[in-house]
Amino acid sequence: MLTGKTALVTGASRGIGRAIALDLAKNGANVAVNFAGNEAKAKETVEEIAALGREAIAIKADVSSADAVKDMMKEVTDRFGTLDILVNNAGITRDNLLMRMKEDEWDDVVDTNLKGVFLCTKAVTRQMMKQRSGRIINITSVVGETGNPGQANYVAAKAGVIGLTKTSAKELAARNITVNAVAPGFISTDMTEKLTDEIKEEMLKQIPLAKFGEGQDIADLVTFLASGKSAYITGQTFHVNGGMFM
Numbered sequence: 001m002l003t004g005k006t007a008l009v010t011g012a013s014r015g016i017g018r019a020i021a022l023d024l025a026k027n028g029a030n031v032a033v034n035f036a037g038n039e040a041k042a043k044e045t046v047e048e049i050a051a052l053g054r055e056a057i058a059i060k061a062d063v064s065s066a067d068a069v070k071d072m073m074k075e076v077t078d079r080f081g082t083l084d085i086l087v088n089n090a091g092i093t094r095d096n097l098l099m100r101m102k103e104d105e106w107d108d109v110v111d112t113n114l115k116g117v118f119l120c121t122k123a124v125t126r127q128m129m130k131q132r133s134g135r136i137i138n139i140t141s142v143v144g145e146t147g148n149p150g151q152a153n154y155v156a157a158k159a160g161v162i163g164l165t166k167t168s169a170k171e172l173a174a175r176n177i178t179v180n181a182v183a184p185g186f187i188s189t190d191m192t193e194k195l196t197d198e199i200k201e202e203m204l205k206q207i208p209l210a211k212f213g214e215g216q217d218i219a220d221l222v223t224f225l226a227s228g229k230s231a232y233i234t235g236q237t238f239h240v241n242g243g244m245f246m
Contacts, residue, residue, distance in 0.1 A: 113158065
């Protein structure tokens, strides 16, 4: 499905990003694995991709830094020659109630989760416009639609990603570049594993399918959106949340 294609997945050392990187590789793509801090996990992901018979590299880069993003894109295109698929997945949380939220908690989350998507999308646009093709998939969140107490920074960033997706889609459509967003609900990751059993039980009550999703649930949709089978779909936000938001 993706043979001969090159993908860059940000925040791909673990969790949803790792699942996406592996699934793109299983379907034929070579993958650049971006990470910010966990080099050991990023190398594990690269090794797993290599075991699938695809090429992969790990690139440490802070997506909130324009210079770091520019260097990362150059490293990808120097290594693979093309960059066909960008998955903007990197994200962080700094949860706090709005009245207690510190300015740096706001800035850190918005810089990584929203500005990072802007910088990576802008940086890849020149290459994709030259190729006259490309797939950009932004990972947002169900809370970007619903809001969530204690996450004003995260929700604002994820809601911004949905708006950025629509505008990017309109600006890039004429060059055969599609831009879509995927909004996960509660997915089993390192992040949700840290939650107490009480909080998990409350979360499950909100999910009609009565279970958390898996990274593969997100990866399956991302791979479809990265493929030629989604050629007539752009500017959309797809929810993968077990029915908790309809």
